[in-house]
Amino acid sequence: MSSHNTADLLVEIGTEELPPAALAKLSTAFCDGLLKGLDDARLAHGSGQAFASPRRLAVILSQVALAQPDEQVARRGPALKAAFNAEGAPTKAALGFAQSCGVAVDSLEQEETEKGAWLCYRQQVIGKPAAALLPELIDAALAALPIPKRMRWGNSHVEFVRPVHWVCVLLGDSVIPGQVLGIEIDRLTRGHRFHHPDAVRLSSAADYLSALRGAYVEADLAARRSAILEQVASLAAEAGGAAMIDESVLDEVTALCEWPVALLGRFDPGFLEVPSEVLIETMQANQKYFPVVDRSGSLLPFFITVSNIQSRDPDQVRAGNERVIRPRFADAKFFWEQDLKTPLGERVGALQGIVFQHKLGTLLEKTERVAELSAWIAEVIGGDSSQTRHAARLAKADLVTLMVGEFGSLQGVMGRYYAERSGEAPIVAAAIEQHYWPKHAGDHLPETDLARAVAIADRADTLVGIFAIGLRPTGVKDPYGLRRAAIGVLRILIETPLALDLRVLFERAAAGFPASLNAAGCVDEVLGYCVERLKRYYADAGDDRSADADVIASVLALDLSEPVDIDRRIQAVQHFRGRPEASALAAANKRTRNILRKVSADEIGRQVEQALLQDVAEQSLAMAVDTLSDKVTGLLDQHDYNAALAELSSLRQALDDFFDQVMVMADEPEIRANRLALLKRIETLFHGVADISLLQG
Known part of the structure; x- marks a missing residue:
């Protein structure tokens, strides 16, 4: 679209094949960078649309001003x-x-x-023409792209993520003169590498998408993704099933194709004797195939591959993919059959040959620590300590199998299969897989107390051990996954829920290490690290558990260490702040805190003396506190923090009257001490839930 003063702008950078994992990010960043460049150059414009394929990054910006304003x-x-x-x-x-x-x-x-x-x-x-400004703006946008490592090619000193072969820049129907990345700007683009290798001449920016589609290139990333989904779904239905769509695989396949053509392949049904997770992992991770399952979710002997070519003989392409998958499945079947020859329990000793961390010993030593710690956790939460200890001893045994040696991501999953084949109890077999849960944000949690105990113990042992040798995570570096481990422990304890004190847990974990390591000396640090992760936990939580930063701070100020109790308090305070009395009570508590901080403990009376209460306002407040005290204390003992805060909310008027009418810091020492004792008693009651003085207005 163009007028006398504006025109649509097309910018396309043609390259060697771009890294598929980064394609969408680079495309969006390029569009955003160009829009920012136009804004900085005072060139008015409309909306922008990003396009990308393996061999190009492109942007079309609508209604770009032909010149800066005077x-x-x-x-x-x-x-x-x-x-x-x-x-x-x-x-x-x-x-x-x-x-x-x-x-x-x-x-x-x-x-x-x-x-x-x-x-x-x-x-x-006088404003400069856009044509004179654009080459520099485009170069600047390309230089700002999030490319961790750039490369040079030929004799050029220009650097980019991949070698650049052409640059097409059209403002309306006019070519912008100049160079970008050392390449002369033209109105030529390129079609599909095989279907249309000749240059494609564009008459205007508006012709871009249709011209490329005529040259077997779908430049619209979203349209290409939708086309793949549609083709894959159709072929899966033809095979009598549905395609398993892994979003990361779909994104990668979309980024690898310019003209996607899906094909249905078949494999020997005999391979279905191998656990489906192995076959699925092979298809998705190694081959970027889409597996096909029946209505019950069971794997069918089909796969769908997406080619970047519309072959005249698709059967040849299909046969080629079937030939590739066959030896991979054959290897997996061999590993499966060989691994089954040795019961899982007999593999535990082999963990002595795998170093967990050279200062912390082998995986066998870690396994023994985790077994004892998980048994203790089971006792605390009411589980079977003997069975839990047994499951913990088997939990890492699949790491020495052939299958997990080839497919590391299936650790735990294969342990479950091998435990079942070894005659282990179903709850033990399930725990072997589930002790790795949650693996990532939003992942499901272990389903039994046995699995939860092993999962917590494994993470606690890692946290304490790594901190003990001084390898606390710094910046983005976290080679032992301690952030993930901490969040995992918190999620299990809070969301199950389980009443387990972190300080006691870490002290118990520290006792499992040699005295020479002084693991006990890092317990406070590990505890602080996990409590700090609570802020991230609530930031990522859904609406049913999210909490404001000041609410979290009001509870964490009490130096608590039982996550499920912390969570109950946070949820109660989050609800409390919606009450009409909350703001006034927070202000009163803040005033109370400030007064008490300025005096020493010796200046505060040990208890409130009725005979020393002089003013009506302080008498009323003391009476209200006496009336509430036993009831609130009982509610706190029951961890009913919502009800406790509801009761304490009734103090609002009495507190307001007290601060309006009573001079706390009276001249008479005994009167002053008595009033301070009254405030201290009120603060103590509120601190049974949180330090609400930290709540913002």
Whole structure:
């Protein structure tokens, strides 16, 4: 779309095959960078649309101004009193300013302001044409792309993520003159590498998508993704099933194709004897195939591959993919059959040959620590300690199998299969897989207390051990996954829920390490690290558990260490802040805190003496506190923090009257101490839930 003053802008950078994992991010960043460049250059524009394929990054920006607007530039010079001497002759300051502006002193104007009078130079600056500005703007946008490592090619000193072969820039139907990344700008683009290797001449920016589609290139990433989904779903239905769509695989396949053509392949049904997770992992991770399952979710002997070519003989392409998958499945079947020859329990000793961390010993030593710790956790949460200890001893045994050696992501999953085949109890077999849960944000949690105990113990042992040897995570570096481990422990304890104190847990874990390591010395640090992760936990939580930062701070200020209790308090305070009394009570608590901080413990009375209560307001407050105290304490003992805060909310008026009418810091020491004791008693009651003085208005 164009007018006399605007035109659509097309920018396309043609490259060697771009990294598929980064394609969408680079495409979006390129569009955003160009829009920002136009804004900084004062070139008006409409919306932008990003396009990308393996061999191109492109952007179409609508209604781009053909030139900058004209602009009046004003420069202020010296003050008039410094610009001219007593005789009215210009001083060196005035002469120098005029010279810097390229005019005579007589051409300068005077500007009157509230602060005085000044020499001033005004100039009408004609806006530059967009065509003159665009090459530099495009280069700047490309230079700002999030590319961790750039490369050079040929004899050029230009650097980019991949070698660049062409640059097409059209403003309306006009080619922008100049160079980008050292390549002369043209109106030529390229079609599909095989179907249409010749150059494609574009008459205008508006022709871009249709011209490329005619050359077997779908440049719209979203449209290409939708086309793949549609083709894959159709072929899966033909095979009598549905395709398993892994979003990361779909994104990668979309980024690898310019003209996607899906094909249905078949494999020997005999391979279905191997656990489906192995076959699925092979298809998705290694081959970027889409597996096909029946209505019950069971794997069918089909797969769908997406080719970047519309072959004249699709059967040949299909047969080629079937030939590739066959030896991979054959290897998996061999691993499966060989692994089954040794019961899982007999593999535990082999963990002695795998180093967990050279200062922390082998995986066998870790396994023994985790077994004892998980048994103790089981006792605390009411589980079967003997069975839990047994499951923990088997939990890592699949790491020495052939299958997990080839498919590391299936650790735990294969342990479950091998445990079942070894005759282990179903709950033990399930725990072997589930002790790795949750693997990532939003992942499901272990389903039994046995699995939860092993999962917590495994993570606690890692946290304490790694901190003990001084390898706390710094910045983005977290090679032992301690952030994930901490969040995992918190999620299990809070969302199950389980009443387990982190300090006690970490002290128990530390006791499992050799005394020479002094693991006990890092318990406070590990505890602080996990409590700090709570902030991230609530930031990522859904609406049913999210909490404001000041609410979290009000609870964490009490130095608590039982996550499920912390969560109950946070949820109660989050609900409390919606009450009409909350703001006034928070302010009163803040005032109470500030007063008590300024006095020593010796200045506060040990208890509130009724005989020393002089004013009506303090008598009323003390009576209200007496009335509430036992009831609130009972509610706190039951961890009913919502009800406790509801009761404490009734103190609002009495507290307001107290602070309005009573001088806390009375001259008489005994009266002052008694009033401080009353405030201390109120603070203690509120601190049974949280320090609500930290709540913001």
